[in-house]
Amino acid sequence: MRYTEIKLLIFPFLLFLIFFGADSPRTRWYTLLNQQEHHALETLIWASGAWLSMRLIRAFVWQRRPKQLSGAAPPMLLQHIVNLLILAFAAACIAQSVFDQPLTGFWATSGVVGIVLGIALRGIIADFFSGIALELDPPFKIGDFIEVRMGGEPVIGRVTEVNWRATQIVPRDSTNTVYVPNSLMGSIAVNNLYHPFGRTRFELLLWFDPGISHDRVVRVLMSAAMSTDCIVQDPPPDVVAARYNASGVEYVVRYWLTPEVSPTGARNRLMAAITDFARRGDLQVAFPRREIVFEPKPEAVRDPLEVKIRFLERNRFFRSWQPEELKAIATHLHTRKCPPGTRILTFGEPGNSMFVVAEGLLEVSLPSGPERQSLVVAKLVGGDFFGEMAMLTGDPRSASVTSVTETVLYEIRRQHIQDLVQRRPEIAEAMSHVAAERRLQNQNAELALDSETPSEEHLNLRMLILQKIHSLFG
Ligand code: CMP
Numbered sequence: 001m002r003y004t005e006i007k008l009l010i011f012p013f014l015l016f017l018i019f020f021g022a023d024s025p026r027t028r029w030y031t032l033l034n035q036q037e038h039h040a041l042e043t044l045i046w047a048s049g050a051w052l053s054m055r056l057i058r059a060f061v062w063q064r065r066p067k068q069l070s071g072a073a074p075p076m077l078l079q080h081i082v083n084l085l086i087l088a089f090a091a092a093c094i095a096q097s098v099f100d101q102p103l104t105g106f107w108a109t110s111g112v113v114g115i116v117l118g119i120a121l122r123g124i125i126a127d128f129f130s131g132i133a134l135e136l137d138p139p140f141k142i143g144d145f146i147e148v149r150m151g152g153e154p155v156i157g158r159v160t161e162v163n164w165r166a167t168q169i170v171p172r173d174s175t176n177t178v179y180v181p182n183s184l185m186g187s188i189a190v191n192n193l194y195h196p197f198g199r200t201r202f203e204l205l206l207w208f209d210p211g212i213s214h215d216r217v218v219r220v221l222m223s224a225a226m227s228t229d230c231i232v233q234d235p236p237p238d239v240v241a242a243r244y245n246a247s248g249v250e251y252v253v254r255y256w257l258t259p260e261v262s263p264t265g266a267r268n269r270l271m272a273a274i275t276d277f278a279r280r281g282d283l284q285v286a287f288p289r290r291e292i293v294f295e296p297k298p299e300a301v302r303d304p305l306e307v308k309i310r311f312l313e314r315n316r317f318f319r320s321w322q323p324e325e326l327k328a329i330a331t332h333l334h335t336r337k338c339p340p341g342t343r344i345l346t347f348g349e350p351g352n353s354m355f356v357v358a359e360g361l362l363e364v365s366l367p368s369g370p371e372r373q374s375l376v377v378a379k380l381v382g383g384d385f386f387g388e389m390a391m392l393t394g395d396p397r398s399a400s401v402t403s404v405t406e407t408v409l410y411e412i413r414r415q416h417i418q419d420l421v422q423r424r425p426e427i428a429e430a431m432s433h434v435a436a437e438r439r440l441q442n443q444n445a446e447l448a449l450d451s452e453t454p455s456e457e458h459l460n461l462r463m464l465i466l467q468k469i470h471s472l473f474g
Pocket of ligand 1: 391442
């Protein structure tokens with residue numbers, strides 16, 4: 001027996017013993033007591049016995065129950081009903097055995113009183129019986145997240161208690177409590193959100209201009225959803241185009257969350273990722289239109305070369321390049337569209353081109369450990385580039401790169417950038433800076449070291465890479 005259980009039982013038990021002992025024929029004063037005093041003592045025995053029984057049930061049934069029922073709290077309603085029955089039983093026993101009262105009259109009177117009370121308190125009684133029905137056939141457990149609609153906005157929250165009158169729901173991300181009368185709970189549709197999979201699906205609606213291709217929008221939205229870490233990745237999120245409306249095409253991002261994750265927080269992070277990825281991909285969310293457009297949208301007619309130049313201009317890496325340099329590179333950009341799971345570069349192979357990610361999500365991985373299993377060291381998204389190390393230094397590929405979502409890439413071959421790198425040393429310097437950082441990151445990942453790296457090591461690596469670039473490009 002635990003200390004808390006002893007504390008709970010000690011007083012009712014002592015009281016019961018005292019009253020029981022006091023009314024025993026073996027005591028000296030037994031014969032001295034008059035009849036009223038005997039009745040009082042017997043009543044107290046019954047009352048303390050009832051109290052002790054309620055405490056025993058609380059200690060050994062209710063308080064131990066959570067451990068058997070995987071964390072479900074003991075239902076308050078059931079506790080109240082059991083206590084009430086014990087009290088009624090004790091009252092009936094007192095009436096009959098102490099005061100010799102026949103109970104038939106009592107039941108008859110209580111029937112009439114019951115009818116009157118029943119009419120007066122019909123709401124409360126309906127709540128009470130609906131509460132019992134909820135206990136017997138529960139559509140949810142204490143602690144479950146449910147959605148109930150009571151006319152206006154739906155209430156979504158965690159069930160904290162079902163008692164006599166109401167089911168208590170604490171809405172998500174809120175500190176207040178909603179009390180839904182049990183009778184209402186029994187008559188409305190209840191959506192148990194995380195049952196039976198332990199996760200639930202949420203949706204985010206966005207609108208894009210019909211001139212922007214479906215594939216581009218899906219790629220951007222999928223990359224954003226798959227790189228938001230609080231979203232469940234198995235099953236993966238998906239994106240569907242739902243309908244046309246005044247704002248454009250309505251896209252729905254559908255994603256799963258587990259109960260510990262706040263839907264508002266997850267939505268906020270997903271929105272932030274979408275805003276970032278859409279900006280990188282030059283996609284704008286559509287707003288309700290008010291003017292009639294007679295000309296085709298620029299997006300639809302834009303010259304592919306123009307699209308590539310604009311893409312390079314937006315990229316931080318090409319920001320310092322002259323317009324004619326951008327144009328020269330853009331004319332040689334080779335567009336590649338890769339389905340999810342395509343191995344674009346393989347560790348250790350030779351390579352003479354680099355890639356800029358137009359849209360999509362990719363993973364950079366290294367073979368590591370004795371079994372050479374794949375260790376993901378980085379993720380690449382729209383606007384990032386990769387493959388620069390082998391192209392610029394002539395070394396074999398330092399990592400493998402695989403597409404996670406459908407991906408659009410622009411490929412730049414060594415012969416097309418050669419002149420430019422020779423003429424503009426700062427380009428090689430900027431690339432060597434990124435390359436050195438990546439190499440260090442990979443070394444650290446492999447050695448499972450802290451990502452803080454001494455700057456001297458960074459400098460040495462950078463010098464080594466620069467030397468290699470100069471010897472290859474002259
Ligand atoms: P390269 O060695 O030519 O081929 C593999 C490419 O993966 C490499 O060039 C880099 O562009 C890229 N890469 C390697 N490590 C990382 C990293 N830690 N972060 C981002 N990209 C990387």
